[in-house]
Amino acid sequence: MSAHIENNSLSAKLHHATEVKSAKCYQCGKCSAGCPVSNEMEYPPSVAMRLLQTEDPENDKKLLKSQTIWLCVSCEMCLSRCPMEIDIPKAMDFMRQKSLAEGLSHPKSKNIISFHKAFLDSIKFTGRLHEISLVADYKLRSWHLMQDVNMVPSMMTRGKLPILPEMIKGRKQVAEFFKKTKKS
Numbered sequence: 001m002s003a004h005i006e007n008n009s010l011s012a013k014l015h016h017a018t019e020v021k022s023a024k025c026y027q028c029g030k031c032s033a034g035c036p037v038s039n040e041m042e043y044p045p046s047v048a049m050r051l052l053q054t055e056d057p058e059n060d061k062k063l064l065k066s067q068t069i070w071l072c073v074s075c076e077m078c079l080s081r082c083p084m085e086i087d088i089p090k091a092m093d094f095m096r097q098k099s100l101a102e103g104l105s106h107p108k109s110k111n112i113i114s115f116h117k118a119f120l121d122s123i124k125f126t127g128r129l130h131e132i133s134l135v136a137d138y139k140l141r142s143w144h145l146m147q148d149v150n151m152v153p154s155m156m157t158r159g160k161l162p163i164l165p166e167m168i169k170g171r172k173q174v175a176e177f178f179k180k181t182k183k184s
């Protein structure tokens with residue numbers, strides 16, 4: 001990890017926190033061609049890399065306010081196709097955290113953000129995903145209280161929704177990860 005941030009741009013902060021270097025992108029477009037959701041994005045992955053490269057505060061803001069960063073499903077198709085091995089999913093994740101921290105998240109991404117927060121909370125407290133907590137947390141955040149409730153009995157019968165969470169041994173280390181990401 002770099003010792004200091006070269007400048008105040010989003011690209012520099014991304015590099016500092018994750019070692020992902022947008023400057024390595026030479027715009028071949030392979031990532032966007034393979035991305036399953038690029039058609040829905042305002043800025044497909046290659047365009048997002050280009051915006052980062054400009055180090056223009058306006059472009060940084062465009063990215064943090066975009067739906068693009070919330071539509072990314074972290075499938076890693078872009079990473080597997082990139083000749084420069086640029087970890088775009090990691091970059092998207094970093095931008096999601098920045099967008100939340102700076103209160104810039106896109107209003108249309110509200111439900112995705114509710115799910116994102118509920119998912120992370122579940123990992124933060126137990127060290128692994130606990131489905132019932134995730135569902136309850138998501139429903140309270142999104143107010144989609146009755147969505148899919150008819151599936152609950154059959155999932156419980158099949159043991160897919162354990163009542164109690166399984167706690168992992170390394171919860172302290174997981175808590176440390178969360179602390180570190182908050183600082184970056």
Ligand code: SF4
Binds near residue numbers: 031038073
């Ligand atoms: S990780 Fe995100 S940006 Fe990359 S291909 Fe998948 S959805 Fe698209």
Ligand code: SF4
Binds near residue numbers: 085
């Ligand atoms: S595949 Fe890699 S080098 Fe090509 S446009 Fe995408 S990020 Fe840039």
